[in-house]
Amino acid sequence: MITAENLHKRYGSKTAVDGISFQLQPGKVTGFLGPNGSGKSTTMRMGVGLDKPTAGSITIDGKHFAQHKAPMRTVGAVLDAGATHPGRTGRAHLNVLAATHGISRSRIDHVIELTGLGGVVGKRIKGYSLGMNQRLGIAAALLGDPAVLIFDEPVNGLDPEGVRWVRGLAREMAAEGRTVFVSSHLMSEMSQTADHLIVLGRGRIIADAPIHELLDSGEKRVLVRTEQVAELANAITSRGVTIDHLDAETLQVTGLDPRSIGRRALEAQVIVHELTPQLSTLEDQYMKLTGDHVEYRSGGTFGEAPQ
Numbered sequence: 112m113i114t115a116e117n118l119h120k121r122y123g124s125k126t127a128v129d130g131i132s133f134q135l136q137p138g139k140v141t142g143f144l145g146p147n148g149s150g151k152s153t154t155m156r157m158g159v160g161l162d163k164p165t166a167g168s169i170t171i172d173g174k175h176f177a178q179h180k181a182p183m184r185t186v187g188a189v190l191d192a193g194a195t196h197p198g199r200t201g202r203a204h205l206n207v208l209a210a211t212h213g214i215s216r217s218r219i220d221h222v223i224e225l226t227g228l229g230g231v232v233g234k235r236i237k238g239y240s241l242g243m244n245q246r247l248g249i250a251a252a253l254l255g256d257p258a259v260l261i262f263d264e265p266v267n268g269l270d271p272e273g274v275r276w277v278r279g280l281a282r283e284m285a286a287e288g289r290t291v292f293v294s295s296h297l298m299s300e301m302s303q304t305a306d307h308l309i310v311l312g313r314g315r316i317i318a319d320a321p322i323h324e325l326l327d328s329g330e331k332r333v334l335v336r337t338e339q340v341a342e343l344a345n346a347i348t349s350r351g352v353t354i355d356h357l358d359a360e361t362l363q364v365t366g367l368d369p370r371s372i373g374r375r376a377l378e379a380q381v382i383v384h385e386l387t388p389q390l391s392t393l394e395d396q397y398m399k400l401t402g403d404h405v406e407y408r409s410g411g412t413f414g415e416a417p418q
């Protein structure tokens with residue numbers, strides 16, 4: 112279990128993490144979502160003792176990372192896939208790490224198999240692709256068979272097969288009862304992996320909820336198709352109702368449920384061909400949540416996962 116209490120981090124005058132508190136549950140993938148620069152990496156780095164909080168705390172199973180006798184057996188983290196010795200082979204890298212924790216050869220072989228590194232583990236790391244490096248980082252994180260996993264943007268730069276593999280692995284690890292904490296700036300990525308989301312904006316938590324709650328809290332929209340758009344718009348116009356004319360026969364209505372729209376259409380003798388509730392997407396919700404919390408804004412929107 113990972114617990115943050117009033118966690119702060121300042122770099123000079125820059126506040127990267129601004130008093131956040133959360134508790135992550137085992138058996139779940141918790142997505143840590145936020146625009147670039149919102150403080151995700153800083154929080155994760157503090158979780159594994161690579162950065163020191165300015166105030167507050169982040170603990171794993173009640174203790175600071177450094178207080179654990181065998182940290183690799185408690186927490187596996189992939190924070191910077193490039194942090195390896197390029198002249199070593201993948202296997203030598205894993206051997207060195209394993210030696211510090213008395214981890215057996217059979218465990219090393221197991222994580223090599225689990226991460227699909229069998230074909231390259233005898234080669235020098237400097238020749239590894241981004242995907243191989245990412246897999247090696249994950250193999251290292253899994254070495255100690257830890258109950259807590261922390262992955263910072265694990266799918267960055269991976270090909271579609273690699274992305275799917277990381278997603279499956281995260282889900283599998285959670286199903287085994289581990290606490291899995293995965294960051295991303297892509298809602299589309301999180302919506303396929305996480306059970307629970309913590310959304311960060313400018314160093315503060317702006318949502319901490321199960322994915323399904325975030326979806327349910329979205330604004331309900333209804334698509335209505337009729338040849339009598341003007342009459343229908345007239346019949347349903349009231350306070351709190353927004354009507355968008357999508358085309359000559361289609362309205363998108365916000366603020367009124369399908370049943371009420373149908374009843375008012377009947378009263379106004381308007382024939383309706385279609386009445387469809389629109390599910391708000393997680394992407395919509397994310398945009399709404401983070402709209403005011405983006406540090407670096409470009410002309411576009413948050414993109415879809417590169418798949």
Ligand SMILES: Nc1ncnc2c1ncn2[C@@H]1O[C@H](COP(=O)(O)OP(=O)(O)OP(=O)(O)O)[C@@H](O)[C@H]1O
Nearest residue numbers: 122125127145146147148149150151152153154296
């Ligand atoms: N070592 C540092 N010195 C100064 N500022 C830093 C340092 N590390 C992070 N920051 C700043 O703190 C803020 C949060 O950065 P952080 O990397 O934690 O965000 P993030 O949500 O992980 O973003 P990204 O998705 O881009 O990695 C940013 O404004 C960043 O520039």
